[in-house]
Amino acid sequence: MTATTRTLSATALVLALGSALSMAAVSTAQAASADMEKCFGVSLKGKNDCAAGAGTTCAGTSKTDFQADAWKLVPKGTCATSESKTSPTGFGQMEAFKAKA
Numbered sequence: 001m002t003a004t005t006r007t008l009s010a011t012a013l014v015l016a017l018g019s020a021l022s023m024a025a026v027s028t029a030q031a032a033s034a035d036m037e038k039c040f041g042v043s044l045k046g047k048n049d050c051a052a053g054a055g056t057t058c059a060g061t062s063k064t065d066f067q068a069d070a071w072k073l074v075p076k077g078t079c080a081t082s083e084s085k086t087s088p089t090g091f092g093q094m095e096a097f098k099a100k101a
Contacts, residue, residue: 039079039092041099043072068099 043049048062048070062070066086074082074092082092086099 033073035076036073037076037079038071038094039074039082040071040094040096041066041068041084041087042074042079042082042092043067043070047072049073066099068093069096071096 038049043062044065045062045067046060048059048067049072050058066084068086079092079094084090084092087093087097088100
């Protein structure tokens with residue numbers, strides 16, 4: 001084997017290993033998201049997962065604790081029992097809501 005052949009073989013091996021690890025990470029993320037649900041009004045300031053309404057961009061941009069239009073991923077079935085100090089019911093909601101005064 002020449003030095004060029006060894007370099008190409010090593011590069012191919014590294015790329016194949018990287019692809020395999022990436023696919024495993026995607027599968028794990030998809031499995032985790034299948035067991036999770038979006039829950040609005042339960043995240044603390046700057047701790048939302050995404051969608052924090054006007055004036056924000058995405059993850060970590062909520063302006064207040066329990067922001068009504070910011071969601072956090074929670075285990076499926078737990079949103080309705082998660083505390084929300086701004087929700088009319090006092091618990092997280094499956095959709096954005098208007099915060100109580």
